[in-house]
Structure formats: structure tokens, C-alpha cells
Amino acid sequence: MLKNRVKELRARFNLTQGDLAEKTGVTRQTIVSLEKGSYTPSLLLAMNIAEVFKEPIEQIFYKEENKS
Numbered sequence: 001m002l003k004n005r006v007k008e009l010r011a012r013f014n015l016t017q018g019d020l021a022e023k024t025g026v027t028r029q030t031i032v033s034l035e036k037g038s039y040t041p042s043l044l045l046a047m048n049i050a051e052v053f054k055e056p057i058e059q060i061f062y063k064e065e066n067k068s
Contacts, residue, residue, distance in 0.1 A: 001064045007035040009053045009060065024048040 010020050010031075017031040024031075024045060033039035041049070041061070050057045 001037070002040050002061055003037065003064045004034065004061045006031070006049060006060065009055070010035075013053065015052075020049070020052065023052050 006020075010017070015023075017035070018028045021028045021031045025048065026045060030039060030045075034041060046057050046061055050060055053060060
């Protein structure tokens, strides 16, 4: 499963979900779903989010390790 740090980074940058949505060209609902983990972003959206937060994509989005 793909996990992300979007909510944490958004709080650090003092952005609302609406602010981030506007900066990345998506709806606020997309950001809500992304933060909840129910939406996997396109590569373009992931790149746009990484650009806003000035972080590499792999520092924002990561695969949850299998706990076997």
C-alpha cells in the first residue's frame, strides 16, 4: 500500500487542503482522499506536490513494508 506524508508536510507549510489543491491543480476532495490513503496520485500530481514541498517524491510517497 502506498503511504504519504502530505498531511504532515501541509501542516508544516501552513497550507490548507484548499491551498494545496489550488497549487497542484486538483480539487480539495482529491487532497482529502490522498491524505486518507484512499487515492493514489498520478505521477504528475506526485511531482507537483513534491515541487510545492521542495522534497523528492520518494520522501513524500512510500510503500508500506509488509509485516510478515
